[in-house]
Amino acid sequence: MNYWLMKTEPGTFSWDDLEKDFMTRGWSEWDGVRNYEARNNMCAMKQGDEVFIYHSSIKPAIVGIGRIVHEAHADSSDTSGLWQCVDVAPVKKFACPISLAVVKALPQLKSMTLVKRGRLSVQSVTHEEWKFILKLAAVTS
DNA sequence: GCCAACGTTGGC
DNA sequence: GCCAACGTTGGC
Numbered sequence: 001m002n003y004w005l006m007k008t009e010p011g012t013f014s015w016d017d018l019e020k021d022f023m024t025r026g027w028s029e030w031d032g033v034r035n036y037e038a039r040n041n042m043c044a045m046k047q048g049d050e051v052f053i054y055h056s057s058i059k060p061a062i063v064g065i066g067r068i069v070h071e072a073h074a075d076s077s078d079t080s081g082l083w084q085c086v087d088v089a090p091v092k093k094f095a096c097p098i099s100l101a102v103v104k105a106l107p108q109l110k111s112m113t114l115v116k117r118g119r120l121s122v123q124s125v126t127h128e129e130w131k132f133i134l135k136l137a138a139v140t141s
Numbered sequence: 142g143c144c145a146a147c148g149t150t151g152g153c
Numbered sequence: 154g155c156c157a158a159c160g161t162t163g164g165c
Contacts (some may be wrong), residue, residue, distance in 0.1 A: 035148075056163055119147060119162055
């Protein structure tokens with residue numbers, strides 16, 4: 001099992017939209033990613049892998065956990081044939097989102113890709129980082 | 142709204 | 154293949 005982090009702008013697609021999709025269709029297509037490294041990361045995802053869902057822009061924070069329900073397939077919003085995406089379902093919303101400021105402030109998380117490479121929209125998370133953030137979420141909820 | 146970081150494009 | 158110009162992302 002591998003761990004990941006996916007960003008979304010809540011004004012365009014938020015955690016609530018993820019839950020709405022889940023109620024109606026069972027998953028959300030994570031379409032619209034147009035960055036090669038982000039795409040390659042999605043192509044490396046396996047069914048059952050878990051992802052942090054991150055809201056960018058106003059109040060940047062990790063807001064919850066999702067799960068990969070379908071591995072990479074053609075992005076239905078793309079006609080070039082270049083872009084792939086995965087399908088995601090919500091698993092758990094954090095009672096208290098973990099803000100970017102907190103992630104940056106904690107030495108255990110300061111080498112996260114989220115901190116080092118702020119613009120990469122789909123990134124991997126180490127098992128250590130994953131466990132640490134889960135603990136943090138349990139404490140603050 | 143500003144601007145730094147950084148990915149992409151295109152001329153040479 | 155280099156690199157300047159340009160566009161986009163995303164934190165602040």
